[in-house]
Each structure stands twice: as C-alpha cells, then as structure tokens.
Amino acid sequence: xxxxxxxxxxxxxxxxxxxxxxxxxxxxxxxxxxxxxxxxxxxxxxxxxxxxxxxxxxxxxxxxxxxxxxxxxxxxxxxxxxxxxxxxxxxxxxxxxxxxxxxxxxxxxxxxxxxxxxxxxxxxxxxxxxxxxxxxxxxxxxxxxxxxxxxxxxxxxxxxxxxxxxxxxxxxxxxxxxxxxxxxxxxxxxxxxxxxxxxxxxxxxxxxxxxxxxxxxxxxxxx
Amino acid sequence: xxxxxxxxxxxxxxxxxxxxxxxxxxxxxxxxxxxxxxxxxxxxxxxxxxxxxxxxxxxxxxxxxxxxxxxx
Numbered sequence: 001x002x003x004x005x006x007x008x009x010x011x012x013x014x015x016x017x018x019x020x021x022x023x024x025x026x027x028x029x030x031x032x033x034x035x036x037x038x039x040x041x042x043x044x045x046x047x048x049x050x051x052x053x054x055x056x057x058x059x060x061x062x063x064x065x066x067x068x069x070x071x072x073x074x075x076x077x078x079x080x081x082x083x084x085x086x087x088x089x090x091x092x093x094x095x096x097x098x099x100x101x102x103x104x105x106x107x108x109x110x111x112x113x114x115x116x117x118x119x120x121x122x123x124x125x126x127x128x129x130x131x132x133x134x135x136x137x138x139x140x141x142x143x144x145x146x147x148x149x150x151x152x153x154x155x156x157x158x159x160x161x162x163x164x165x166x167x168x169x170x171x172x173x174x175x176x177x178x179x180x181x182x183x184x185x186x187x188x189x190x191x192x193x194x195x196x197x198x199x200x201x202x203x204x205x206x207x208x209x210x211x212x213x214x215x216x217x218x219x220x221x222x223x
Numbered sequence: 224x225x226x227x228x229x230x231x232x233x234x235x236x237x238x239x240x241x242x243x244x245x246x247x248x249x250x251x252x253x254x255x256x257x258x259x260x261x262x263x264x265x266x267x268x269x270x271x272x273x274x275x276x277x278x279x280x281x282x283x284x285x286x287x288x289x290x291x292x293x294x295x
Contacts (some may be wrong), residue, residue, distance in 0.1 A: 170287035
C-alpha cells in the first residue's frame, strides 16, 4: 500500500520538500501494522528501520536488569522513533511497543542514508529532529539523576492527602509532575517505586498512603 | 465511602479534538469518539491504567487520584 504524500508532508524529516522530492521518498517507505502490546523494536537488536507513526501510539522505553521500565517517549502520529540507531548504525537504543492498534511507516537504514546524501534539506531537518530529541533526553537525565523527584512526590502526596470521604482534592500524574517540576514519565516511575517499597498502594482512582513516616523521611531527605 | 463502580476518567470536551488516540490505547475498549468528542462507553469498568491520559496531546482526558491515608 502506498503511503499518502499528505502524510509524508506532515513529518518533520520531510518538511519543505517539493512534490518530486516527496515522491522519491514515498517510493522508499513501506507500511506496517502492529496490534496492542506488540513489540515493534527490541533494545540491543541490530537496527534496520526508522519508523514514523501513522496512526495510534507507540511507547519507547528501556528496561532495567530488574525488569523495571522507564518510558523514554510517547510517540504519536507524525513522530518518529529509532532515528538514533539508524543514523549511528549501532543496535536499537531502546525498545518500542504498540500501545494499541498502530500503523507505522518505515524506511530501511540504507534508504535513509541515501536520502540524507541526496537531499540536504532532509539532512538539515533530521539535525533539527535530533536536536529536539537530545533536548528532551537532557531534561529526562536531569530529572532521573540529579533531582530527588521521589522526595518531592512524597511531599505532594502528604500535602494533598484527604480523609477518604471523597470530598478531597484529586490529582492527576500530570498535575503531580507540574508541581514537582518534572516529566509525567518520572512521576509514574516514582509512584511505582513507592508502591514496590510498600509505602503507597494504588487502588484504581485512590492512592492510599500506607506508611506516612517513610514518605516524611523521603521528603526530608530531598529538602 | 465512595462508590468505586461509578468512577471513570474525566473528560474535558473543550480540550478534546477528537483525535482518538485515547480510544486506540484503551485496553478495555471503554472509549469512543462520537461527534468529534471522546466519550466513555461504559462497556467495561475502568481500571485506571491512565494510558489515555498519557497519550492525550491536549490533557483532555485525565485519571485523577484521590490521595488518602490508611487508617489503622
């Protein structure tokens, strides 16, 4: 199935290309679908394709030796993943999984290399995409390495805890992230860590604090 | 005590652009876009995985937590 030119035109990598150039790109692109939960890429495997999400959402993540998952990015329609591995020729830097039914547009590594050689505009666009990606990861690295986010999440939980009667304030993970000055992905990881340590328990829409003392200790350690 | 059965993600119709990304990731098939706005179909009880909130580009669907302290 041929990928629509209108879709290619929306992808940052191919922004500003004329119709003839877009058609030459179109010939190299293939479509692929994946179902919910299906792995699209495995970290450490040889890199073969760069992908653009056409519909649905893909989650890019790393897994620790203990099996803990850190989300690196949520890839929505028009966005790409596996750029880094395809461009540096090394193995896939992260895994990617379909969060629902997804349609992807892929391009093989040698074809992408040929496009970069032939079209300076694409090369410049890709530099811009990679710069944005580096900026995103610098922010994530800062949060994960230098900031004691869990301590700040602990403070937020203690400050917003109600009596369970249902009338108290409610917080989304996005709101907790904004309060803690971090990314939602980092809050999700902090909540999971607190749950694994038995400090909190997630019960559908209720977040139950099991160990107030432990939360206070975390809060004080980070201040 | 709150009725846990009635709890559903919160939708802000003013922010929803009907892109349907939340519908595509709901593993309980509990959402649909009707007349350009996401709605809860109620076909299954939401388990608060918050994937819909995570993928929404407009913060139009949210899964807020009530934070409570366990009473001994």
